[in-house]
Amino acid sequence: MKKTTTPLSELGEFGLIERIAAQFQPQRSETVLGIGDDAAIVEAAGNELLISTDMLVEGIHFDLTYTPLQHLGYKAAVVNFSDIAAMGGEVHQLLVSMALSNRFGLEAVDALYEGMAKACDRYGVDLIGGDTTSSKTGLVLCPTVMGRSASGGAIRRSGARPRQLIVVTGDLGGAYIGLQVLEREKIAYTGNEGAQPDLSPYAYAVGRLLKPEARFDVIEWLREQGIVPTAMIDLSDGLSSDLIHLCRSSRVGCRIYEERLPIAEEVYAGCEEFRLNATTVALNGGEDYELLFTVDVAHYDVLKQSALVTLIGETTEWEEGMHLIANTQEVIPLKAQGWNPLLDAESVNTEDE
Amino acid sequence: MKKTTTPLSELGEFGLIERIAAQFQPQRSETVLGIGDDAAIVEAAGNELLISTDMLVEGIHFDLTYTPLQHLGYKAAVVNFSDIAAMGGEVHQLLVSMALSNRFGLEAVDALYEGMAKACDRYGVDLIGGDTTSSKTGLVLCPTVMGRSASGGAIRRSGARPRQLIVVTGDLGGAYIGLQVLEREKIAYTGNEGAQPDLSPYAYAVGRLLKPEARFDVIEWLREQGIVPTAMIDLSDGLSSDLIHLCRSSRVGCRIYEERLPIAEEVYAGCEEFRLNATTVALNGGEDYELLFTVDVAHYDVLKQSALVTLIGETTEWEEGMHLIANTQEVIPLKAQGWNPLLDAESVNTEDE
Numbered sequence: 001m002k003k004t005t006t007p008l009s010e011l012g013e014f015g016l017i018e019r020i021a022a023q024f025q026p027q028r029s030e031t032v033l034g035i036g037d038d039a040a041i042v043e044a045a046g047n048e049l050l051i052s053t054d055m056l057v058e059g060i061h062f063d064l065t066y067t068p069l070q071h072l073g074y075k076a077a078v079v080n081f082s083d084i085a086a087m088g089g090e091v092h093q094l095l096v097s098m099a100l101s102n103r104f105g106l107e108a109v110d111a112l113y114e115g116m117a118k119a120c121d122r123y124g125v126d127l128i129g130g131d132t133t134s135s136k137t138g139l140v141l142c143p144t145v146m147g148r149s150a151s152g153g154a155i156r157r158s159g160a161r162p163r164q165l166i167v168v169t170g171d172l173g174g175a176y177i178g179l180q181v182l183e184r185e186k187i188a189y190t191g192n193e194g195a196q197p198d199l200s201p202y203a204y205a206v207g208r209l210l211k212p213e214a215r216f217d218v219i220e221w222l223r224e225q226g227i228v229p230t231a232m233i234d235l236s237d238g239l240s241s242d243l244i245h246l247c248r249s250s251r252v253g254c255r256i257y258e259e260r261l262p263i264a265e266e267v268y269a270g271c272e273e274f275r276l277n278a279t280t281v282a283l284n285g286g287e288d289y290e291l292l293f294t295v296d297v298a299h300y301d302v303l304k305q306s307a308l309v310t311l312i313g314e315t316t317e318w319e320e321g322m323h324l325i326a327n328t329q330e331v332i333p334l335k336a337q338g339w340n341p342l343l344d345a346e347s348v349n350t351e352d353e
Numbered sequence: 354m355k356k357t358t359t360p361l362s363e364l365g366e367f368g369l370i371e372r373i374a375a376q377f378q379p380q381r382s383e384t385v386l387g388i389g390d391d392a393a394i395v396e397a398a399g400n401e402l403l404i405s406t407d408m409l410v411e412g413i414h415f416d417l418t419y420t421p422l423q424h425l426g427y428k429a430a431v432v433n434f435s436d437i438a439a440m441g442g443e444v445h446q447l448l449v450s451m452a453l454s455n456r457f458g459l460e461a462v463d464a465l466y467e468g469m470a471k472a473c474d475r476y477g478v479d480l481i482g483g484d485t486t487s488s489k490t491g492l493v494l495c496p497t498v499m500g501r502s503a504s505g506g507a508i509r510r511s512g513a514r515p516r517q518l519i520v521v522t523g524d525l526g527g528a529y530i531g532l533q534v535l536e537r538e539k540i541a542y543t544g545n546e547g548a549q550p551d552l553s554p555y556a557y558a559v560g561r562l563l564k565p566e567a568r569f570d571v572i573e574w575l576r577e578q579g580i581v582p583t584a585m586i587d588l589s590d591g592l593s594s595d596l597i598h599l600c601r602s603s604r605v606g607c608r609i610y611e612e613r614l615p616i617a618e619e620v621y622a623g624c625e626e627f628r629l630n631a632t633t634v635a636l637n638g639g640e641d642y643e644l645l646f647t648v649d650v651a652h653y654d655v656l657k658q659s660a661l662v663t664l665i666g667e668t669t670e671w672e673e674g675m676h677l678i679a680n681t682q683e684v685i686p687l688k689a690q691g692w693n694p695l696l697d698a699e700s701v702n703t704e705d706e
Binding site: 008030031040104113124137 | 358359360361362363364366369370373376377379380381383384386387388392393395397398399400402404405406407408410411412413414445446448450451452453455456457458459460461462466470473477478479480481482483484485486487488489490491493495497499501
């Protein structure tokens with residue numbers, strides 16, 4: 001530890017993942033897909049098993065001053081389920097490891113598991129294992145989720161081709177505005193112990209942050225419509241970052257249109273109040289857990305008519321790069337400015353502005 | 354957090370696990386075995402998949418003053434592999450999530466992954482995913498391991514019947530003595546920065562702690578001999594604790610003999626130096642990652658002749674309880690005094706004495 005140290009933030013999460021992936025090329029025949037997608041794929045007697053894990057660390061991913069433990073348990077499960085949705089699969093089992101400092105008692109653990117039980121119940125998932133241990137400081141949750149791919153196989157990030165439609169589910173930036181609201185109330189609360197925050201004007205945005213859902217409803221609807229996305233990813237880091245990952249994995253470029261970004265009224269209102277640019281929030285706000293996918297143009301009409309999804313652009317040749325077409329017709333290169341879990345929480349909170 | 358809090362240590366890890374297991378009864382037909390064994394079992398087209406996860410937390414499970422990061426990476430992988438060995442299975446894939454504070458740079462991450470790569474290489478395992486994120490303090494590793502059971506099915510903790518042999522692989526207490534040696538050197542080192550500890554008299558014990566192995570060699574040997582254990586568990590908490598888990602799961606009693614406990618010379622020497630009772634260390638020292646299993650008496654001769662295993666006792670009726678027969682012929686009830694990950698590290702370090 002006393003030798004030279006290169007800060008991890010220099011590489012960024014995806015630089016680090018690429019570095020690790022290069023070291024660990026799968027050797028076993030049953031390992032269908034290793035590091036680098038929403039979930040890994042393992043073959044078992046003709047079935048494609050999906051497996052994924054995401055860690056949630058106190059002070060980095062959540063702040064317990066405004067995160068009820070039940071919600072946290074629910075969210076920890078759901079954000080992992082979302083990785084299976086992003087492969088177009090079904091989610092079946094969950095394992096949860098957790099480390100808790102001694103400020104957490106049995107009541108806290110019960111609340112966490114209650115939230116996880118709610119999520120498991122809602123999504124039809126079995127909690128089948130895990131590990132509970134102590135930590136010196138704070139709470140760390142590490143769920144691992146297992147599922148199966150749909151009959152046509154898992155939908156990877158790498159399947160997009162030029163001249164396909166880029167589609168997003170739901171709306172964008174809600175969780176980020178929810179975070180701003182709660183951070184503000186936290187500051188207000190710190191100065192005034194008796195204050196009861198009134199979050200009602202931002203109930204939707206706060207709900208987006210504290211209680212996200214995995215979009216299996218969209219996966220099912222797509223199946224009913226006979227639509228198979230060519231590539232898919234879930235929006236955890238922010239549209240811009242995650243679209244860049246998808247495009248890089250597929251070696252395609254993209255063009256998305258500012259005027260088409262789906263943004264809820266409350267997000268516009270929040271942006272006004274917090275003096276944020278709504279497009280920036282929609283592009284870079286993380287944790288919405290919507291799905292982003294590409295699909296053949298043949299499905300244009302069906303997708304165009306659905307309230308579940310929004311067509312936001314199209315893929316292009318790789319050489320054309322990745323761009324946002326602004327309302328002014330200006331062509332702006334997309335940047336990965338979303339959530340970087342390898343920076344400190346403090347710097348993360350300011351970096352999206 | 355301001356309400357009543359019941360310390361988790363009151364329930365203990367296994368009380369907590371039972372409480373959680375009661376809340377999460379498997380609903381899905383493919384979930385063969387949920388919470389409560391070394392690994393969970395999931396069915397996939399006739400195959401039994403094994404999956405398990407174990408968390409390693411800085412300051413609780415390891416101390417970086419004397420744990421090289423490469424060794425830590427190796428151990429984090431291997432202790433998870435050991436859970437698959439304890440089901441009599443084959444280990445195939447690994448996912449590793451980690452949270453690191455900013456005192457860890459790229460070099461540290463590289464060392465950790467180097468260790469994991471070594472373990473994966475040695476055990477023929479593919480690293481297929483994970484998550485890397487930051488933490489406010491310290492290092493948390495959360496590996497998840499996947500494998501398959503052998504053709505006869507997984508060996509659970511619950512299959513032991515009365516009047517079977519109790520067998521242990523390797524020898525006991527080495528890792529605990531290794532820990533004492535390193536803790537002593539740490540204290541010595543703290544007062545004298547230039548001192549180079551001489552660990553050579555305890556090379557074996559220190560190696561047991563820092564670089565454990567999963568006993569797939571024994572699994573293979575048993576298969577060659579046509580011996581199928583009726584129940585099995587790996588020794589992470591200590592012989593006494595883990596034997597109690599196995600017996601409780603199987604609803605059998607047990608009788609083990611002090612004179613038969615396999616203890617290495619170095620462990621005896623260490624016990625003398627640290628004024629510890631060797632039997633106590635063999636019973637309660639954790640982290641040896643040997644296998645403990647029960648087997649039909651028909652296999653007595655083959656097992657008796659093998660240097661890989663030691664017959665330490667036999668199962669009895671549940672009502673007879675669990676006992677150690679001391680060299681003095683005294684009958685001593687077994688107690689779970691091993692590692693309790695829900696107590697603080699400080700109290701753990703003293704509780705085994």
